[in-house]
Amino acid sequence: MEQDLMRIGVSLPEKLLNKFDEIILQRGYSSRSEGIRDAIRNYIVNYEWMSDVQGERVGVITIVYSHTQRGLEDNLTEIQHEFIGIIQSSLHVHLDHDNCLEVVVLRGEGQDVRKAAENMMALKGVKHVKLTTTSLGKEL
Ligand code: NI
Numbered sequence: 001m002e003q004d005l006m007r008i009g010v011s012l013p014e015k016l017l018n019k020f021d022e023i024i025l026q027r028g029y030s031s032r033s034e035g036i037r038d039a040i041r042n043y044i045v046n047y048e049w050m051s052d053v054q055g056e057r058v059g060v061i062t063i064v065y066s067h068t069q070r071g072l073e074d075n076l077t078e079i080q081h082e083f084i085g086i087i088q089s090s091l092h093v094h095l096d097h098d099n100c101l102e103v104v105v106l107r108g109e110g111q112d113v114r115k116a117a118e119n120m121m122a123l124k125g126v127k128h129v130k131l132t133t134t135s136l137g138k139e140l
Contacts, residue, residue, distance in 0.1 A: 050114050053133055059113035061104040061120060062130045068098050069125025076120060080104065083116040099127070107136075 012020075024035035053059075065072060080087055086108030093101040106113045110133065117131040
């Protein structure tokens with residue numbers, strides 16, 4: 001069924017919008033709006049997948065962030081201390097002058113793993129967070 005379209009106004013950094021436009025051009029989208037609708041659908045699917053992560057899991061959180069963002073490294077460290085009970089290991093890589101990569105390996109209840117990833121995603125200056133989970137292999 002055709003749904004009513006709502007109009008929204010969004011403010012974006014120019015670099016982000018230029019990159020997005022480049023990708024939708026390459027992928028052959030008919031309009032920027034179509035690309036944005038698709039991106040929002042992907043966001044929702046990913047969120048629903050994350051909400052569904054349950055039972056004992058091994059999770060890997062990959063974070064790319066700007067280390068020049070004031071207070072961000074402290075906040076990231078604070079979250080990792082908060083989830084100390086399920087964090088197994090972490091790795092820090094200085095990507096370039098401004099950017100850092102952190103990989104955190106967790107093992108615990110899926111919803112706690114998800115919560116740790118979501119808390120990191122919500123921080124200002126975090127550019128990208130990816131959570132992957134795997135089973136412990138016991139039932140395989
Ligand atoms: Ni660094």
